[in-house]
Amino acid sequence: MRKIALTFVAACMYYSGLVALARWWTRRQSSCLIVLNYHRALGGDLRRQFLYLRRHYRVMHVEAALEELYARRKNGRRSYDRRTPLVLTFDDGYRDNYTHAFALARELQIPFTIYLVPGYIESGRTFWWLEGERLVKHAQVKEVTLDDRCYHLQDPQEKAALAQLIDGRVRYAQTVDERETFLAMVSEKLAVSAELSEDEMLALPVTWEQVHEMETSGWVSFGAHTMHHPILAYLKDAAEMREELESCSAALAEQLGHPVRTFAYPIGQLQHISDEVLDAVRQAGYDWAFTTRYGFNRRKGSSYLLNRVEVDTDQHWLVVAAEAAGLWGFFSRLRWLPFVRKYLTNSGQK
Ligand SMILES: [Zn+2]
Known part of the structure; x- marks a missing residue:
């Protein structure tokens, strides 16, 4: 729904001539x-x-x-x-x-x-920010204990929490070695096979x-x-x-x-x-x-x-057109105006 709304706004910018005007304005500046x-x-x-x-x-x-x-x-x-x-x-x-x-x-x-x-090239590994979700998705165990908390992998909320924990630990790792050791340990605990799906291969x-x-x-x-x-x-x-x-x-x-x-x-x-x-x-x-x-x-x-x-x-290409023209940044900054923020907060609660 949000995507359709964004495309609609971008289409209004494009067909009203605003995108062309913004492009012209940028072109004039050296x-x-x-x-x-x-x-x-x-x-x-x-x-x-x-x-x-x-x-x-x-x-x-x-x-x-x-x-x-x-x-x-x-x-x-x-x-x-x-x-x-x-x-x-x-x-x-x-x-x-x-x-x-x-x-x-x-x-x-x-x-x-x-x-x-x-x-990462020719290492056979996917990037670290994909690992939390991948490891949890392919886990072969019913539960696992990490950082003194037990996660039940049949519960979707606990699965999501575990993926989030893994992501946080690798994102904020203080050495690459610490990150890789942690991922290897989790992979072993979850008994995940090293084989990648077709989609995962495309993310290599x-x-x-x-x-x-x-x-x-x-x-x-x-x-x-x-x-x-x-x-x-x-x-x-x-x-x-x-x-x-x-x-x-x-x-x-x-x-x-x-x-x-x-x-x-x-x-x-x-x-x-x-x-x-x-x-x-x-x-x-x-x-x-x-x-x-x-x-x-x-x-x-x-x-x-x-x-x-x-x-x-x-x-949608219309959104990319608005972004490249610099319009999207301008409009997205409007959200900091108090009345726009209030409107966005209210509509977000619906
Ligand atoms: Zn990057």
Whole structure:
């Protein structure tokens, strides 16, 4: 229901001309770069979204777009294409980025960038944030005791609570080793088989062979997203933080045959990016780093706190159009106005 309502609002914005007006307004301003952030490529109409974006924006590879944004002065050659530059990023490197997004990129001739986590590639493991739900779903025992609490797995509420406990423990782990040891222990306690379902296979990371094929095509470029995707600010040891950043850079350079210059913070909200994290990213040799803070990028902004606009393949293309035009952020910020908040609170209680 909420999805239909959002699509309806987005359709009103689009067909009233508001989206076109916002695009025109952004285009008039010099040095603006829009970066969209996807994760999965499956489960929606990515094709329709790409077609819209290709028509209305100058879709570029990330490094070329950032070089253009931060160029000190414009050289004499001005592009005849006055559309606002836009970059498509996919975080984590899910396999459906290869099976679905890459096929579209080739067909529609549209570039995008994947932020890879080399430690997961060809490990046979799904990403840690999928593990809580997966382990509980495939548990072969009727009950389990964790942190002094017994969970009865026939009760859906206790199952959900257990999945939440697992997720919290791995999310806030202070070392990657602690996280992996905990997951192995829970997996054993729940007697979960290592075999993955077909859906879970699609949530595995891309393989190196797929990375090479995408790189060779020229339509896909890559950036770094740490070696094992910890939330960097939670790591207790500064040396481990540096290792996560440096070994990721080294692994990608070895596989791709050239250094990667951009980095995306895992779970990149600003509260997870401390001064120590910023320094470590700089020292690891990256030139630019992306957060998940909402917004467009301007030349005067920090090159280590770049903004992105979160989108999802699951959204209607009209919603993506409103997001890329900057309208969605504007309207969603209205919820902080007292009377809008009151209305939302009341309608939420119904
Ligand atoms: Zn990520």
